[in-house]
Amino acid sequence: MxxxxxxxxxxxxxxxxxxxxxxxxxxxxxxxxxxxxxxLRAGALPxxxxxxGHGGKDxxxxxxxxxxxxxxxxxxxxxxxxxxxxxGHYKVMLTRTRDVFIPLxxxxxxxxxxxASLFVSMHADALLDHGVRGASxxxxxxxxxxxxxxxxxxxxxAADRFAGANFQGTTPEVARILASLVxxxxxxxxxxxxxxxxxxxxxxxxxxxxxxxxxxxVVLKAADIPSVLVEMGFMSNKQDEAALRQAxxxxxxxxxxxxxxxxxxxxxxxxxxxxxxMAG
Ligand SMILES: [Zn+2]
Numbered sequence: 001m002x003x004x005x006x007x008x009x010x011x012x013x014x015x016x017x018x019x020x021x022x023x024x025x026x027x028x029x030x031x032x033x034x035x036x037x038x039x040l041r042a043g044a045l046p047x048x049x050x051x052x053g054h055g056g057k058d059x060x061x062x063x064x065x066x067x068x069x070x071x072x073x074x075x076x077x078x079x080x081x082x083x084x085x086x087x088g089h090y091k092v093m094l095t096r097t098r099d100v101f102i103p104l105x106x107x108x109x110x111x112x113x114x115x116a117s118l119f120v121s122m123h124a125d126a127l128l129d130h131g132v133r134g135a136s137x138x139x140x141x142x143x144x145x146x147x148x149x150x151x152x153x154x155x156x157x158a159a160d161r162f163a164g165a166n167f168q169g170t171t172p173e174v175a176r177i178l179a180s181l182v183x184x185x186x187x188x189x190x191x192x193x194x195x196x197x198x199x200x201x202x203x204x205x206x207x208x209x210x211x212x213x214x215x216x217x218v219v220l221k222a223a224d225i226p227s228v229l230v231e232m233g234f235m236s237n238k239q240d241e242a243a244l245r246q247a248x249x250x251x252x253x254x255x256x257x258x259x260x261x262x263x264x265x266x267x268x269x270x271x272x273x274x275x276x277x278m279a280g
Contacts, residue, residue: 045091046117048084048261049110051219052077052094053123056101058159061126063235065242070099072124072244076232079247080122080254084261104160104218111225118193118264119227120257121219124244125152126236133237134208135253137197138229139190140221141214153215156229160218189226193264197230200260204252205232226264230257 052073054060060069074096081092093114095107111119127148144150198211208231220227232253233240243249 045089046265047114048090048092049114049116049119049225050077050081050092050094051107051111051119051121052096053121053125053156053219054101054159055096055099058101060159061124061155061235063126063241064130064238067235067241067245069124069126069235072232072235072250073122074099075247076124076244076250076254077122079250080120080257083254083258087258087262089262089265104157107219108222111222111227116225118189118261119220119222119225120193120261121217121227121229122232123156123229124232124235124240125155127152127234128236130236130238132208133234133240134206134211135201135233136208136211136213136231137194137201138217138220138231139187139194139212139214140217140227142216144215145213146210149213149215152231153217157216157218183223186222186224186226189268190220190228192267193226193228193260196260196263196267197228197257200256200263201230201253204256 052070054070054073056070058070060073062068077094078097081094084090084092093110093116095110096102107121108119128151129148132148138149138152144153194212198207201207202211217229220229232250233244235241235244244253
């Protein structure tokens, strides 16, 4: 327990949540970079891009007993990577493999640059209501499914406040239009992956009520890569935080996510590379 605390907690004991900052989502949604896909080799394994949330100067949520979300996210993603690679069915990449800050834009760009077939962002955020617990999964939408998710997306998107002043902005109107351009096929894929995660997680891990939700998460805005954000639990809840500090529980969560990814690709006709990107 003590060594785990050293790994996850960095000794800092804090009982506060990150302050709410005006969402940068709308601005960031407008900076959709033109994806550059490397040519796919026949028989190449599909690339699964895992995105451990936060990192470096951005700790993410800080748990009720001082656990940093960024450490939980990375430890969980590393375990999921290990399991996916062991299956031999995927090429797995991480947006970060150490405690370093990466802007949300760069995470999406990385997925596009590597021709990812699936993007999975992993988090354990905080909610204002400390009584709320359980895992949940989020997809991109112009309008949030509920107020709790809207607040969550706002805090998540605010990670870019650590990125400095060179943030490219635009009007909310333009951002809305761009968000609506996320392809129908991508939306369908993301929704299918979300259902798969809920189904598999529900077997082993407590779920949030209405566990499949949506909002304007910046990190899910790749127009051509099915993307989900998984909240493995909430740092603001004592039980969730305690569970996510345990390697055994993170393995349980990763195993459920691995099954969900298997199910996702199985439904798509087996692990395979995505269709070539359409022009325009
Ligand atoms: Zn987070």
